[in-house]
Amino acid sequence: MVRSRQRSEQSSVRIDKAGNLMQKAVTEVRSSGWKGKTDSMSENDKMTDSCAESGTEGTENSTERKIDGKVTDMTEWKKDHMDYIVRATACGGQIRAFAATTRNLAEQAREIHQTSPVCTAALGRLMTAGAMMGIMLKGEDDLMTMTIRGDGPIQGLTVTADARGRVKGFVYNPNVWNAPKYKGKLDVGNAIGRGTLTVVRDQAFGEPYSSQVELLTGEIAEDLTSYFATSEQVPSSVGLGVLVNPDQTVEQAGGFIIQLMPGCTDETVDRLEASLKKIHSVTKLLEDGLSPEEILQKILGNMDLELLDTVPTEFYCNCSRDRVTKVLLSIGSKDLQEMIDEGKPVELACHFCGKKYSFSVDELKTLLAAAKAKKMKDMNIIDGQ
Numbered sequence: 001m002v003r004s005r006q007r008s009e010q011s012s013v014r015i016d017k018a019g020n021l022m023q024k025a026v027t028e029v030r031s032s033g034w035k036g037k038t039d040s041m042s043e044n045d046k047m048t049d050s051c052a053e054s055g056t057e058g059t060e061n062s063t064e065r066k067i068d069g070k071v072t073d074m075t076e077w078k079k080d081h082m083d084y085i086v087r088a089t090a091c092g093g094q095i096r097a098f099a100a101t102t103r104n105l106a107e108q109a110r111e112i113h114q115t116s117p118v119c120t121a122a123l124g125r126l127m128t129a130g131a132m133m134g135i136m137l138k139g140e141d142d143l144m145t146m147t148i149r150g151d152g153p154i155q156g157l158t159v160t161a162d163a164r165g166r167v168k169g170f171v172y173n174p175n176v177w178n179a180p181k182y183k184g185k186l187d188v189g190n191a192i193g194r195g196t197l198t199v200v201r202d203q204a205f206g207e208p209y210s211s212q213v214e215l216l217t218g219e220i221a222e223d224l225t226s227y228f229a230t231s232e233q234v235p236s237s238v239g240l241g242v243l244v245n246p247d248q249t250v251e252q253a254g255g256f257i258i259q260l261m262p263g264c265t266d267e268t269v270d271r272l273e274a275s276l277k278k279i280h281s282v283t284k285l286l287e288d289g290l291s292p293e294e295i296l297q298k299i300l301g302n303m304d305l306e307l308l309d310t311v312p313t314e315f316y317c318n319c320s321r322d323r324v325t326k327v328l329l330s331i332g333s334k335d336l337q338e339m340i341d342e343g344k345p346v347e348l349a350c351h352f353c354g355k356k357y358s359f360s361v362d363e364l365k366t367l368l369a370a371a372k373a374k375k376m377k378d379m380n381i382i383d384g385q
């Protein structure tokens, strides 16, 4: 493995820090153990663990798995689908778990946004989490958007994911080149700074659900752990990692989310805790080339791990000329008129994928006429996906 590779990884073995609601959840699940320290796994610790050892012991021998309801040979399937999420349970449903490999989507985001390494790491982490959280959504057409705003040089980032494993995102300032490193890792926490994490879930039916937490560290995994504990009352362990090559491309990206379900016994919590303690570094797991299945095997292999299904994940933006047109219409007749008066075509770029949409003066005139005729400014404008 390349020694000079920049590392960016982080994991929280802990949750809590939650207040009353969390207390309730903890009481239900267990009253100790998952409380207290926040273990951000440091590179120094990882040397003690030989992460690749547990291998596939006890996993399913068959390479066949159900994907989208169809029995599929995974060996063949993976050749075409590099990024994917594995969904699993353990301890008879007391634990639910997700693990993902996301190198391609993280690299695609880097290429689109030309991000510096620390921004690549931050965006890769949040997109990896977003991909896993997206498939937790109940409705097929539900969407989830996570926004981090911080006082650090990155300023913030936004990631949107859907229930089908599709995810997109951008950082507000992709050009943070002088970010400090500590312990050989990219310092995502300081690049993001202090601020908030907002999660909005848009359901196809019903009102959007929005929840906000203060950032704990800006390292993203810990902040998401806090989000799960305080907003969803689900004790969770989140691990996210992005390895950036010396040439700034993404070498590896991935992560896991492990969650305790209601009714989880003390014994299960103890065993999970003991197991998570051995996982010192998500980066190390990725560096060792562990697949999502092997990561889950490593954490939950002795806890009746049951792999449920595999969901492909990808960078995907659904912007279209139609949507951009709606955005233009939403700015109102006055601004449209101003653009027309300037006598030049207008170019709008999608924040998420960078695709450019150009509108000629004549097209703007047509839009203005439409806006006036139909009072389109009152229509609902769908931003994002």
Ligand SMILES: [Zn+2]
Binding pocket: 317, 318, 319, 350, 351, 352, 353, 354, 355
């Ligand atoms: Zn787009």
